[in-house]
Amino acid sequence: MHYESIQFILEFIGTIAFAISGALLGVRRSMDIFGTMVLGLVTAVGGGMIRDLTLGITPPAAFTDSIWTLIAVVVSLLVFLSFYRRGNHLNSRFLITFEKYLVFFDALGLAAFTIVGMNTAAGIGYVNQHFLILFCGMATGIGGGIIRDLLAGIVPFVFIRQIYAVASFAGGVLYLLTYxxxxxxxxxxxxxxxxxxxRLISYLKNWNLPRVIVEDIEEGRRGQ
Amino acid sequence: MHYESIQFILEFIGTIAFAISGALLGVRRSMDIFGTMVLGLVTAVGGGMIRDLTLGITPPAAFTDSIWTLIAVVVSLLVFLSFYRRGNHLNSRFLITFEKYLVFFDALGLAAFTIVGMNTAAGIGYVNQHFLILFCGMATGIGGGIIRDLLAGIVPFVFIRQIYAVASFAGGVLYLLTYxxxxxxxxxxxxxxxxxxxRLISYLKNWNLPRVIVEDIEEGRRGQ
Amino acid sequence: MHYESIQFILEFIGTIAFAISGALLGVRRSMDIFGTMVLGLVTAVGGGMIRDLTLGITPPAAFTDSIWTLIAVVVSLLVFLSFYRRGNHLNSRFLITFEKYLVFFDALGLAAFTIVGMNTAAGIGYVNQHFLILFCGMATGIGGGIIRDLLAGIVPFVFIRQIYAVASFAGGVLYLLTYxxxxxxxxxxxxxxxxxxxRLISYLKNWNLPRVIVEDIEEGRRGQ
Known part of the structure; x- marks a missing residue:
């Protein structure tokens, strides 16, 4: 299969998965229909925008190749409507079940966008700048989710729990080694x-990266 | 009237309105004089910076055409001083009254910056890229407020309540249809x-966009 | 001493100081090893990235001159490991003591990055645009810390307490006056x-910028 077709399929998967992930968080945080659509949109295209601004591609692809933007907006709207029609109220237990399924879909998005991001950087001549390519892959893969979490007022998930960025990194290295x-x-x-x-094995095994547990943080007392 | 004069008047209105809006939030969040000035400044020029980075205009207009930056800083300073002189303490009831008046002024800013943003994109040749032009209008109109809220540690207002972004969108479409x-x-x-x-009708009528009410959110339990 | 050597030494000091500052906040906020490394990295290189995107330097220097990125990652890793080896649990009293020492180191970073940022702007021909140069100095000096705080879910320290941005500004003006x-x-x-x-005198004297104390803020009642 030609690599442009692969890239197209990957972007398709990633866009839908991430738009759902963003819109779902918007619904959970009681955002209105506009906020939910923005959250779905930035999750889907935000990582690519960070990558494009880093590479000096302006306007970012989300504007010139706006089919993905359109798909993200429509998917986010459908997510909102599917919850809104359930009577405007939502039991969070239902959401938690839904989110378990979402993890698998989101892993597809992470994998897809990591590769799309690396490919974009490689395609415009940075193929030998391994660090920049890895960054572009990871930024495209996890950047949208970081913006999503910031806009929703929570500390980005990817910094705290589970194996997520490391999965993006591992696949990125495999790509570089075989390119x-x-x-x-x-x-x-x-x-x-x-x-x-x-991503999926570490999720199913409930693996987390090491972290330090701090006791008795006195909020607002940071010396610097 | 020549359209450059209109653009100048619009930028003038928008800069002052948004600088007040940002500085006011800084005061409310007990920021110091520097934080208050930064909040006023980014509210006034932040949306335009997002637009300029998106369009590849570097350095952004806020630096090359720095009269607006200067106005925003001075206005923010005046806002800070006007509260500071009241004895360093402030009853929040007074602020709430003040903010009701601000809504009308802020609506002027939203309207002005939406049009300035679209005009900037149209002026450098993107007149037929309707999606990009609409984005530039909305980014200029609401982007500063989003940065303001993020820096103040709250979920952006525009995602949660009232008709705000939709007003920007509606006026933007009208601009495009008649350009x-x-x-x-x-x-x-x-x-x-x-x-x-x-904006004003929906505010006075107390309209909100639909949203889903989620019951019993268990914080920190997001599956993904 | 040649000014390129000075710049190198300054970047070295600043990178290490800021990477420690970022990684330390990551540890305090119970981030995992990846989150801690990202926080250290963005604190060290984030300000420079804002400066480079503003000046249209793409990819930003953090990618093309990636020695600093590497140093920041390694330093952050060492910070994480040094706490992690203490038995995975940490008494916050120890951290507070540590942070007192960090203030001195961080002041070196602030001073170093302010000058590096101004120098970068001056070096590519903006030597007579004083406002832009000052912004580049301050953005490089305080920008990384602002991103660090946002990613950690707290209101940026620099907007609330102590004399920090003003120190950067004062040194920047001195640079401009003597250049x-x-x-x-x-x-x-x-x-x-x-x-x-x-920075150090105001810290030791416990100076703060003026701010307005707001009583009885009703959260979520902002009119606009």
């Missing part, structure tokens, strides 16, 4: 699979 | 009026 | 010293 020897198409499929496998 | 047939100047005045009317 | 007459190298050393002296 020259096996060609872009194979590298994309391998990288995508790598992100997906690491 | 070719009636010319830039008329389109600017019509678009400006459209934003203003939608 | 033409005494040359870049002397201006850099004077500006650096100016930031450091203002």
């Amino acid at each position: 020259q020897s096996l060609g872009p198409s194979v590298a994309m499929i391998l990288g995508f699979s790598g992100v997906l496998v690491v | 070719q047939s009636l010319g830039p100047s008329v389109a600017m005045i019509l678009g400006f009026s459209g934003v203003l009317v939608v | 033409q007459s005494l040359g870049p190298s002397v201006a850099m050393i004077l500006g650096f010293s100016g930031v450091l002296v203002v």
